[in-house]
Amino acid sequence: MSHISFAALLALLPFAACDGYDPPPSTSLVQPSDGLWTQNTPVQLQFSEPIATDSLVVTVWPYELDEEGDLRPGTAPLVDGCTVATSPCGTFEMALDDARTELTITVNETFADSEGVPLILEVHAGLRDAAGRTRRVDDWFDFQISPLCGNDPVDIDLQTGVISLTANLQVLPIWLHLYMDMAIDPETGLATVVGSFAKVTEGLPTNYNHPDGFWLPLDVAGWSVTFDGCLIDRKDGTFFFQSDPFDVNITVLNTIPVTLAGFQVQGTLAPGSQVDGRDFASGTLSTTGGSFGDPPNNVDPITSAWDGFSFLADEIPEGLPRTCEADPCAEMDAEGGDCQLPSPWTPGAVCPAEE
Numbered sequence: 001m002s003h004i005s006f007a008a009l010l011a012l013l014p015f016a017a018c019d020g021y022d023p024p025p026s027t028s029l030v031q032p033s034d035g036l037w038t039q040n041t042p043v044q045l046q047f048s049e050p051i052a053t054d055s056l057v058v059t060v061w062p063y064e065l066d067e068e069g070d071l072r073p074g075t076a077p078l079v080d081g082c083t084v085a086t087s088p089c090g091t092f093e094m095a096l097d098d099a100r101t102e103l104t105i106t107v108n109e110t111f112a113d114s115e116g117v118p119l120i121l122e123v124h125a126g127l128r129d130a131a132g133r134t135r136r137v138d139d140w141f142d143f144q145i146s147p148l149c150g151n152d153p154v155d156i157d158l159q160t161g162v163i164s165l166t167a168n169l170q171v172l173p174i175w176l177h178l179y180m181d182m183a184i185d186p187e188t189g190l191a192t193v194v195g196s197f198a199k200v201t202e203g204l205p206t207n208y209n210h211p212d213g214f215w216l217p218l219d220v221a222g223w224s225v226t227f228d229g230c231l232i233d234r235k236d237g238t239f240f241f242q243s244d245p246f247d248v249n250i251t252v253l254n255t256i257p258v259t260l261a262g263f264q265v266q267g268t269l270a271p272g273s274q275v276d277g278r279d280f281a282s283g284t285l286s287t288t289g290g291s292f293g294d295p296p297n298n299v300d301p302i303t304s305a306w307d308g309f310s311f312l313a314d315e316i317p318e319g320l321p322r323t324c325e326a327d328p329c330a331e332m333d334a335e336g337g338d339c340q341l342p343s344p345w346t347p348g349a350v351c352p353a354e355e
Contacts, residue, residue: 024133025049027123029141030102031301035245035264035286036146039112043105043143045123050100055128058082058094058105063118063142063282063305078114081124111145116240116268118144118284118305142305144284146266149230149242154189156231156239157271158182159279159310162320164198165265166209167285167306171299172292174252175206176285177214179316180265180308182241183323183350189231191241192350193265194323194341196224196332197250211309216317222337223250224321224329229265239269241283251338252292259296262288267306279310324351 030044037043060079064072082089084096091108111119121141128134165178177198184191198214199221200206216222229243248260267283274280286303319331321339324347329339 022133024135025051025127025129027139029303031288035262036266037143038146038148039107045103047101049129052128053084053096055126056084057124059122061120063120107145115145115147117282118142142284142303146242147232147240149232152189153187154231154233154239156184160313162311162316163281164211164214164308165306166308167304170302170304179320181323183347184231185350190350191229191231192323192347194224194226194321194328196321197222209307211311211315216320218319218332218335218337220336221254222332224332224339226341241269242266256292257294258292260287260290282307323347
């Protein structure tokens with residue numbers, strides 16, 4: 001698989017400037033209306049124009065990428081080279097509409113063993129339109145199939161309850177880093193999260209994802225939000241987390257207003273699963289749209305993989321807004337940051353009652 005390079009993009013510009021240039025078909029992933037896919041939710045792809053049916057080839061991979069963003073050697077596809085003609089590919093079914101502009105994928109039980117973790121849907125290079133114009137690069141889309149979140153007890157032992165989140169917001173484009181402080185009600189699986197913006201130590205790559213490179217700005221660059229969700233015990237030592245959708249309104253780089261509509265975080269938590277005993281989490285975050293700048297420029301929906309690790313107790317920065325504190329925003333507010341938690345703060349039953 002390959003991504004279009006900057007050099008290749010430059011090479012296309014003269015053609016794009018010519019009158020009458022007709023590009024090959026492009027593909028977009030359609031966001032589900034409630035922000036997540038389950039085994040009962042069709043996965044839909046939209047094409048910019050009618051495609052040649054026999055040119056459509058789809059592969060699904062586990063999200064096993066190296067530091068360069070390439071698949072790790074030896075990674076095996078979960079669905080390999082499925083076409084409309086060969087569908088169903090196991091329980092993975094593809095149907096192209098009569099206009100040949102929308103593909104509907106019914107996943108059924110295909111990803112029963114991969115629920116709650118990020119996956120990659122690849123549309124192979126070679127996609128062409130009726131006139132024979134052919135797309136020369138693969139298209140990758142992050143997605144995941146989520147288990148249905150119930151209202152059941154969970155017995156989960158997280159190291160500190162604070163987990164990092166690192167994700168590529170793609171359409172902005174920036175990498176998002178968060179401290180996520182999770183408080184979980186063991187009786188119901190309901191959870192409240194306070195997410196605080198983190199910066200990465202200067203000199204580290206923008207996609208650095210380990211807590212030892214995170215630091216907390218409390219001043220005008222800092223911000224915190226809160227959201228609710230629930231957990232499911234997967235009965236294999238892992239737990240699936242699904243947040244409720246909410247809108248994020250923040251300022252990036254102290255100057256750029258950003259709105260992310262329908263923001264959701266999904267993923268699987270694996271307590272103590274790392275060699276050093278840290279908890280690990282991975283999944284996808286998604287939005288239904290949004291805007292940036294003033295005046296606002298609309299941005300497309302996002303579905304992007306994320307991962308993270310637990311912070312050790314001595315790695316949790318002073319002043320970090322914590323879900324079960326009486327006044328989580330005290331230090332950030334004092335330093336001029338944008339702590340968006342309601343005041344007075346009442347996290348509810350997810351926090352232990354005071355003795």
